[in-house]
Amino acid sequence: MVKKVNFGRTNFNTHLIQIMSTKDQIREDVTIRFAGDSGDGMQLTGSLFTNTTALLGNDLRTLPEFPAEIRAPQGTVPGVSSFQLQFGSREILTPGDECDALVVMNSAALKANLSLLKKGGTIIANTAGFDKKNLSLAKYPDGVNPLEDGSLSEYEVIKIDVSKLVKEALSDTDLGYKDIERSKNMFVLGLLYWMYNRPLDSTIDFLQQKFGKKKPEIAAANINVLKAGFFYGETVELFNSRVTVKQAELQPGEYRNITGNEALVLGLVAAARKSNMPLFFGSYPITPASDVLHGLAAHKKFGITTFQAEDEIAAVSSAIGASFGGSIGVTSSSGPGIALKGEAIGLAVMLELPLIVLNVQRAGPSTGMPTKTEQADLMQAVYGRNGESPLVVLAPKSPADCFEMAFEAVRISLEHMIPVMFLSDGYIANGSEPWKFPKSDDLAEINVAFEGPRTDEDSATFMPYSRDERLVRKWAIPGTEGIEHRVGGLEKEDGTGNVSYDPDNHQKMTNIRRQKRDNVAFNIPEQTIDQGVTSGDTLVLGWGGTYGSIRTVVHQLRKEGHDVSHAHLRYINPFPKNFEALLKGFDRVIVPEINDGQLVRLIRSEFNIPAIPINKVKGRPFGVAELKEAIESKLAAEIL
């Protein structure tokens, strides 16, 4: 049961959701996709629909997809921006493979997205986007209009001249053409709210907060258009039926909707507060990590300092400088930026200082596909530095999980004086899901102790690289009397920290740094089985953003009687200490990844088992059906 709280100040039409005509059909889950030109506001439309849906108590997952260009050529296929979400009354872990309804604001959007629509699905098309000019921009052959030529006969097509209806809805306002055009997306949103029985309150509240004070006429216009869309659905009865999706049976508690990058920001702030430490964030803007900088910059009152550096190297270097002075040093980027930071991360490994490196992965080498997702930086995280340079690698499994894993990244880095790499990806970062957020009191304290001052009576010289039984050195910060010392990137003698080129010392230090990293395994949870049994025929092993698809597929396979279990790695380097035994309890280990085979190689080389890869690199997450098919084909093969 869901009780609404904080539902917004206005209560417009909330009663509508309780009206269910006989035509209403109840569905367990629905996938819809908004698609339009990158100037059509599809991301905002999708986010608002998501918020409303979350507040109704559905479980959900989202997938925003947009071009890297801010305004790619208008009306063209590369300029199409889309937002997909799946919501339901059951557990929802993926944004859905194929959609039930596809909103297309122009012909390019149809062209780019039609393959993602189920047979028999609904297309809601803005006919104004299918005029001669738009059809030609979308490269339809001369004289061909897919809305008119019968090619969409397998679908339910709802044709609406949104531009015209919006113009009429706003005929008594003084708004200019541009402002009127810009509110088109609200009409569509209103219509979708009608189709799926959603209230308008949360969106009206948003519009009033965003424009109410500065541009009340814009707020009023958008609200009018939103309502116009809703009433249009009610009046015209274009649709076969309205769809109702009941509340999901989530665990009891208070929820909010959250994206991965938002959760990451909150995890860092929470870790700073629970350690009572200042957090210094040095960063350089890069897609899809920039939202972390934006988010943290707004939280200065929590003792957060953000520094937009001149480049990736300065960003990580400034974080190392801050860490030397006793702050939580954090830097963020995506793959290309992480490559630039490599030398400095090696310095932090040598200095043995805390450093958190956030990598929100994107697709491809070099610049690749900045707005598309991939998991291909795992090897870079584990090995991608000169020399033997061991550090800790963690990976969140979902948007909300970014909170806990960011908190863990800070905890481990501070407790072990070691750099930690946090591997998120574009899918997790921009995707969203309901989050049962914790209370501050439920979060563990992180204890930090700096090396204390030494007066003249303490005769022994301070040893900056003396270690405890876990091989962790003390955090000795400037300003502390009697412990003046030097650190650096040159190989050092253990204990004193003095420069040393002694061959045996280098071997010793290499061993120490590796062992120190390995010791982190004693301070992380053991690997659990997400679904299934702890030993048996087949284990599907995943990491990062593939969680939802794997969980959904394994659930289906188990229902069908297969002996398949699912484990999801969140602590990748070092592996949890029970990990090897767990893997060896299965006859077959299948590793699906959005890369060309990286975790699978780590597993094979580390544990000498013939792990089986399933790989895809298309800039998109695994669809449930394609992953199921791929796993089934592996299951059909004989175990070697």
Place this chain on the structure above:
Amino acid sequence: MVETLIDNFIKEHEADLNTLPKYSGKDFSSDQDVRWCPGCGDYTILKQVQNAMPELGLAKKDIVFISGIGCSSRFPYYMDTFGMHSIHGRAPAIATGLKVSRPDLSVWIITGDGDSLSIGANHFVQLLRRNVNVNLLLFNNQIYGLTKGQYSPASPTGSVTKSTPYGSIDHPFNPLALSLGADGTFVARAMDRDPKHLKEMILRSHQHKGTSMLEIYQNCIVFNDAAFELFTDKKSRPQEAIYLEHGQPLVFGKDKNKGVRLEGFTPEVVELGDNFSKDDLWIHDENDKVKAYILSRFFDQPQTDGEGELRFPRPFGVLYADDRPTYDEGVNAQVEYAKVHHGDADLDVLLRGKETWVVK
């Protein structure tokens, strides 16, 4: 209001400046053997920095030296202060992170012409533009020493080095003009062979609030010996070097018989005597940026010995000093303002966000 462990640490560890120990230069010497080549100019600079330290009026524990890579960058290992020998070119970025997060510390950057004018040139100009309150000592020997003798971005065109057997093609950087162009607020020059003046400039660097850029001509005895001999040799120095003093006329020469005057924006070397007196000369004004830029261009004078010629001398001393708000102050003021004015730092409110729902 959020008070972190570091806020408390700074309060608890604040040095009592009235009871500071009477330091001598030796107190700043670490237990490490100094490993520069015999006769290297770095030795004098190390000595003068160590000699200047007791005069800063700071506790040793509050001083940090950060260097990049290169011969000069071994420097922090020889100072008995906090120190970090970091990676090539990045010392300004590391120092920025340190100073912003620990404004209570006195932060010194040690760098060379390779470290800060090529691989780290971006960080060098950004540091100056932001005006982070740190001191930067740029050891300029116009050569790559640690990699054994390739030309640097400060080497004169035509330099014959290991990597330029037919002479270098590159036009060299003018470090002071570059610093002024980056809107540096303290731009000065000294040389290893005039320790007294060098120490004076080190102290001036410390006194300036903002980024202090002190270029130090430093002789590399192995790969670029005598690069600055014209200015450092006691015989030619009066003729070839001019020591700037705020409010004083630009006078130089063996018998103080030459000066520089300004005709509009054009500088001119004149002989004092029948036609010109000191009253006709350019009076040095450290706060005048336009004149500082003209002074920085004296660098364009070819370095050839031509006694008796009316040629521009190389200026030493403070070319330019100006007050501009520092970056670290600004950043911390924003954080403090947010702590006071942006409501309670309530983690639960943050975690809850704006819209929530309850599942029973």
